[in-house]
Amino acid sequence: MDKTFNPSQIEQACYQHWESKGMFSPSGHGEPYCILLPPPNVTGSLHMGHAFQHTIMDALIRYRRMKGDNTLWQCGTDHAGIATQMVVERQLNAQGKTRHDLGRDKFVERIWEWKEESGGNITQQMRRLGASADWNREVFTMDDNLSEAVREVFVQLYDEGLIYRGKRLVNWDPVLLTAVSDLEVVNDEEDGHMWYMRYPLSDGSASLTVATTRPETMLGDTAVAVHPDDERYQDFIGKTITLPLTGREIPIIADDYVDPEFGTGCVKITPAHDFNDYDMGKRHDLPMINILDDEARINQNAPAEYQGLDRFDARDKIVKDLEAAGILVETKPHKLKVPRGDRTGVIIEPYLTNQWYVAVESLAKPAIAAVESGEIKFVPENWSKTYYQWMNNIQDWCISRQLWWGHRIPAWFDEDGKEYVGKSEAEIRTKYGLADNVALKQDEDVLDTWFSSALWPFATMGWPENTKELDTFLPSSVLVTGFDIIFFWVARMIMMTKKFTGKIPFKEIYITGLVRDENGDKMSKSKGNVLDPIDVIDGIGLDALIEKRTTGMMQPKLAAKVTKQTKQQFPNGIDAYGTDALRFNFAAMASTSRDINFDMSRVEGYRNFCNKIWNATRFVLMNTEDFDTGNKGGELAFSPFDRWIWSRFERTVAQFEAHVADYRFDLAANTLYEFTWNQFCDWYLELSKPVVNSDATSEAQKRGTRYTLINVLEQLMRVMHPFMPFITDEIWKKIKPLSANTTQVPSIMLDRFVSFEASMLDESAEQEIEWVKSFVVGIRNIRGEMDIAPSKRLPVLLNNLNDVDRQRLENTQQYLTMLAKLESIEILEKTDEAPACATALVGEMEIMIPMAGLIDKEAELARLKKAADKLVAEVQRTEGKLNNQNFVGKAPAQVIDKEKAKLADAQMQLSKIQEQQAAIAKL
Known part of the structure; x- marks a missing residue:
C-alpha cells in the first residue's frame, strides 16, 4: 500500500469499475428494497442538500444490497419547466433572439439539444459522490413512456370530473409570463409603506379611511369591508362609497375575516388581486375586476390616464393624484412580506386567469388515511402533523403553466372555445365523434412540473403497463426528502399512487434537515456562502473560489463583501478532502434536527479519520502479510485483548444496525468512529504488539492475534462500506486474501454484510481490558501532569488491591510493563509506608509513582x-x-x-x- 491515503488516485477508477461491471442493478434475489431518487432539475448541479440526501440514500442502498436484498435505487431527472426554459432563453437572448423568433417547435428542439449536451451534469456529479444508482434505468420526466403516463393520468382524471378549467387567482410572474407554484415564491420581509386613503360615502354624509400597501390595486376595488361586530361602523354597513379616481360605486360589507384592531378596521377589497380578498369576493358575490395585463401593466379596465403604465409607475401616479385630491390621509413606513419569484426576483402578482385545476379533496382522503393507519410512516414522526395540517385544508391544485417546455396539456378547443380532452387529436375525434372538418387547436399551456413528478413512484416502473417492476418495487421502501416539499411532492405522490395503482408509493418517509453554513445561515448565492460538494472533494484555490462565489453578482458592494468573507474563511482555498470524508461527515450530521450546520473543520477531522484507517491497515499488513494469519488452518489461541476487541466489534455491529434501522445515521457514524479510532486503532493495535513481537508468546497466540488483526479489519471495512465506499473497497481488496472471508465477489459492495455473532461477546474480557486501559491511562496521565518523558521507564507501586485486581495483574503484567513502559510493579502491603508519590485510581486500587529522582521539584x-x-x-x-x-x-x-x-x-x-x-x- 502507498504510505499515504490519496483519494484522488482511487475514487474515479473504483467507481468506473463498479458501474462498468453492472454492480448497481438489482440482483433479482432476496427481499425487494427500493428507494426513489427525488429527481433533481436537469439544469442543476449538485449542491450540499443534494449531496447530503444522496449520501443517506446511497448508504441505505449499499447496506441493504450487502444484506442480500434485491435493491433498486431508481434514478432520473426532472425536466424543470421554468428553469430549463430560462436557460435556453438566455442563450438565445445572448444571440439577440427570443423564443418567438424560433417558434414553439424549433424552440423545444433547441431545448432537447441543450439537454443532450449539458443536461447530465448533475448525474455525473452524483457519480463523483459514489451514488450506486441503477443508471441503466435512469429516466427523464419527458421520456416517451413517462409522457404517456402523464397523458393517461390527465385524461382519466378529466373524464372523472377531477380535472377542470376555471378562472381563479394564481401566483403570476410578470417576467416569465406564467403561473408559478407557492414553492417558487420566496416571501421575505422588506421595507415598504402603508398608505391611508379616505373613501367618501356616495351620499356625501361621511367617509371611511382604508389602508393599503399596494395603492395601484384600488383601481380594482369592489367593496370596503368591516367586522360585523365593530360598533364604529354599524351604521355604514349596506351603504356605498364612491371609489376615488374611478367614480364607481362599491358597497360596504360586513365579514368576520376583518380584524377590527388592524389599521382603521376598514379594509379595501380587491378580489382579482389578493388571495384573501378573492375568498371574500366569492362569499359576497362581488365583481372581480382585473386591472393588470400579463406583464403587470395597467389594462383597459382602469381609467384611461393609467392604462399602459407599469404597476409601480401607476402606483406613483395614483399616490400623487390622491394627494392632489385631498384623499391621501398619511403615509407610514411599514415592514411587509414581499412575494418574489425565486427565478426572476420580481414581485409576484395574485392574478386572475384561466387555468387547469385538479379537484383534490377526494384524492386526499385515502392519502390521509394511509398515514393515519400507519401504512405510511413519517420519520421523525412529528412531520406527520405538518402533512395532516396541509392535507386537511387542501385546496384545488393549479396544474397549468404558460410555458413552451413541458408536457403539453392534452386538451383541444374548437372555434367556439369548447374543450375536448384526450391523449391525441385523433383520439379526441373518435372519442367525441368530431368530423375531420371541425377545426381543433391544442391548448398552448403545459403542465406544472410537479404534476409529472407526482407520478414518479409508478411511472418510473412502467405504468400504465403491468410490469414486473411495478409488482416488485411498488411500494418502495423509503423516501428520503426534505421537509420543504412535503406538500408539493410527497403528498401528491401519495394521492396519485393510491388513485392509479391502489398501492402506497413508499412505506416510510425519512425527512432530512436543511443544510446550512457553519453559522446557521441558509446557503445562497446572494449571501456568497454556497459550497460546491465537488470542490470539497477535489479542493479549489482561493481565487477560483472567489470567482465562483461572485460570478453574476450585479452589486459591486455585495461582491466585495463576499470576497472579504471568503478570504477570511478560506485564506488558502479549500483542501481536497475526498469523497469518503465528506460522506462520513454527512452521515454524522444526519440527526433529527431541522437545521444542520455544515462545518468544514469536521470534514477535515474525517479526512484525518480516513488517514487513520489507512495507516492502521498498513500496520496490520506489515504484521500479517508474510505470516500465518490462521486462514489456512492451524491452532488459534486468543489473548484477552483478542477476545476483548472481538466482543467490542460485535457490540459495534449490533449498535450500528440498530441505529440504521432507526434512521439515526449520526449515531451509527459515531459508533463506527468510536470503535475504529478509540478501540481498534488507539488500543488494540498497541495491545497486539506485545503478542506478535514477544518471544514469550506461542505461535498459536501469535496466529490468533494476527487472525484477529486481519479479520476484525476486514469485517470493519464491510460495516463501514455504506458510509465510506471508496477507501473500504480499496482496503478490502488488499486484506481479503489474508482473511477467513471465503466469498468470491469482485467488490466489497457485493460482499455480505457482517452478521452479529452473540457467541463472540465476552463480558469478562471486556472488563479485564478496560481495567488494563484504565491502568495505562493512569500512568500516562501522571507522565503528562508531571512532565515526565514518555520513554522513561517508571517504578510503580500498587495499593488497596482486591482479589480481582490481583488476578488481572497476574494475567496482564507483562503487557502492562510494555504498554506503560514500566521499570517494575510492586504491591504495597498494609504495613508498608509509601514514599511521596503521584497517584491515579483504577476503581479503588491506587497506582503510585514515587517522584524522588524523577523530577526537579x-x-x-x-x-x-x-x-x-x-x-x-x-x-x-x-x-x-x-x-x-x-x-x-x-x-x-x-x-x-x-x-x-x-x-x-x-x-x-x-x-x-x-x-x-x-x-x-x-x-
Missing part, C-alpha cells in the same frame, strides 16, 4: 508558575473584553461566542495547572 514549580501567570493574564484580558458593553453591543454573536469559549478554555487550563502545583508542592 523547584524547576517544575517554576515552570508551572510561568504557565499559570500567562493564563491568568489571558483570563483577565478576555473577561475585560466580555465586560466591555461597547464590544458586546457591536460584535457579532459568533465573535462573542468564540471569546466565551476562549475564556472557558483558559480557565480550565489554569485549574489543571493549579492542581499540578498543589500536587507537586506536597512531594
Whole structure:
C-alpha cells in the first residue's frame, strides 16, 4: 500500500469499475428494497442538500444490497419547466433572439439539444459522490413512456370530473409570463409603506379611511369591508362609497375575516388581486375586476390616464393624484412580506386567469388515511402533523403553466372555445365523434412540473403497463426528502399512487434537515456562502473560489463583501478532502434536527479519520502479510485483548444496525468512529504488539492475534462500506486474501454484510481490558501532569488491591510493563509506608509513582508558575473584553461566542495547572 491515503488516485477508477461491471442493478434475489431518487432539475448541479440526501440514500442502498436484498435505487431527472426554459432563453437572448423568433417547435428542439449536451451534469456529479444508482434505468420526466403516463393520468382524471378549467387567482410572474407554484415564491420581509386613503360615502354624509400597501390595486376595488361586530361602523354597513379616481360605486360589507384592531378596521377589497380578498369576493358575490395585463401593466379596465403604465409607475401616479385630491390621509413606513419569484426576483402578482385545476379533496382522503393507519410512516414522526395540517385544508391544485417546455396539456378547443380532452387529436375525434372538418387547436399551456413528478413512484416502473417492476418495487421502501416539499411532492405522490395503482408509493418517509453554513445561515448565492460538494472533494484555490462565489453578482458592494468573507474563511482555498470524508461527515450530521450546520473543520477531522484507517491497515499488513494469519488452518489461541476487541466489534455491529434501522445515521457514524479510532486503532493495535513481537508468546497466540488483526479489519471495512465506499473497497481488496472471508465477489459492495455473532461477546474480557486501559491511562496521565518523558521507564507501586485486581495483574503484567513502559510493579502491603508519590485510581486500587529522582521539584514549580501567570493574564484580558458593553453591543454573536469559549478554555487550563502545583508542592 502507498504510505499515504490519496483519494484522488482511487475514487474515479473504483467507481468506473463498479458501474462498468453492472454492480448497481438489482440482483433479482432476496427481499425487494427500493428507494426513489427525488429527481433533481436537469439544469442543476449538485449542491450540499443534494449531496447530503444522496449520501443517506446511497448508504441505505449499499447496506441493504450487502444484506442480500434485491435493491433498486431508481434514478432520473426532472425536466424543470421554468428553469430549463430560462436557460435556453438566455442563450438565445445572448444571440439577440427570443423564443418567438424560433417558434414553439424549433424552440423545444433547441431545448432537447441543450439537454443532450449539458443536461447530465448533475448525474455525473452524483457519480463523483459514489451514488450506486441503477443508471441503466435512469429516466427523464419527458421520456416517451413517462409522457404517456402523464397523458393517461390527465385524461382519466378529466373524464372523472377531477380535472377542470376555471378562472381563479394564481401566483403570476410578470417576467416569465406564467403561473408559478407557492414553492417558487420566496416571501421575505422588506421595507415598504402603508398608505391611508379616505373613501367618501356616495351620499356625501361621511367617509371611511382604508389602508393599503399596494395603492395601484384600488383601481380594482369592489367593496370596503368591516367586522360585523365593530360598533364604529354599524351604521355604514349596506351603504356605498364612491371609489376615488374611478367614480364607481362599491358597497360596504360586513365579514368576520376583518380584524377590527388592524389599521382603521376598514379594509379595501380587491378580489382579482389578493388571495384573501378573492375568498371574500366569492362569499359576497362581488365583481372581480382585473386591472393588470400579463406583464403587470395597467389594462383597459382602469381609467384611461393609467392604462399602459407599469404597476409601480401607476402606483406613483395614483399616490400623487390622491394627494392632489385631498384623499391621501398619511403615509407610514411599514415592514411587509414581499412575494418574489425565486427565478426572476420580481414581485409576484395574485392574478386572475384561466387555468387547469385538479379537484383534490377526494384524492386526499385515502392519502390521509394511509398515514393515519400507519401504512405510511413519517420519520421523525412529528412531520406527520405538518402533512395532516396541509392535507386537511387542501385546496384545488393549479396544474397549468404558460410555458413552451413541458408536457403539453392534452386538451383541444374548437372555434367556439369548447374543450375536448384526450391523449391525441385523433383520439379526441373518435372519442367525441368530431368530423375531420371541425377545426381543433391544442391548448398552448403545459403542465406544472410537479404534476409529472407526482407520478414518479409508478411511472418510473412502467405504468400504465403491468410490469414486473411495478409488482416488485411498488411500494418502495423509503423516501428520503426534505421537509420543504412535503406538500408539493410527497403528498401528491401519495394521492396519485393510491388513485392509479391502489398501492402506497413508499412505506416510510425519512425527512432530512436543511443544510446550512457553519453559522446557521441558509446557503445562497446572494449571501456568497454556497459550497460546491465537488470542490470539497477535489479542493479549489482561493481565487477560483472567489470567482465562483461572485460570478453574476450585479452589486459591486455585495461582491466585495463576499470576497472579504471568503478570504477570511478560506485564506488558502479549500483542501481536497475526498469523497469518503465528506460522506462520513454527512452521515454524522444526519440527526433529527431541522437545521444542520455544515462545518468544514469536521470534514477535515474525517479526512484525518480516513488517514487513520489507512495507516492502521498498513500496520496490520506489515504484521500479517508474510505470516500465518490462521486462514489456512492451524491452532488459534486468543489473548484477552483478542477476545476483548472481538466482543467490542460485535457490540459495534449490533449498535450500528440498530441505529440504521432507526434512521439515526449520526449515531451509527459515531459508533463506527468510536470503535475504529478509540478501540481498534488507539488500543488494540498497541495491545497486539506485545503478542506478535514477544518471544514469550506461542505461535498459536501469535496466529490468533494476527487472525484477529486481519479479520476484525476486514469485517470493519464491510460495516463501514455504506458510509465510506471508496477507501473500504480499496482496503478490502488488499486484506481479503489474508482473511477467513471465503466469498468470491469482485467488490466489497457485493460482499455480505457482517452478521452479529452473540457467541463472540465476552463480558469478562471486556472488563479485564478496560481495567488494563484504565491502568495505562493512569500512568500516562501522571507522565503528562508531571512532565515526565514518555520513554522513561517508571517504578510503580500498587495499593488497596482486591482479589480481582490481583488476578488481572497476574494475567496482564507483562503487557502492562510494555504498554506503560514500566521499570517494575510492586504491591504495597498494609504495613508498608509509601514514599511521596503521584497517584491515579483504577476503581479503588491506587497506582503510585514515587517522584524522588524523577523530577526537579523547584524547576517544575517554576515552570508551572510561568504557565499559570500567562493564563491568568489571558483570563483577565478576555473577561475585560466580555465586560466591555461597547464590544458586546457591536460584535457579532459568533465573535462573542468564540471569546466565551476562549475564556472557558483558559480557565480550565489554569485549574489543571493549579492542581499540578498543589500536587507537586506536597512531594
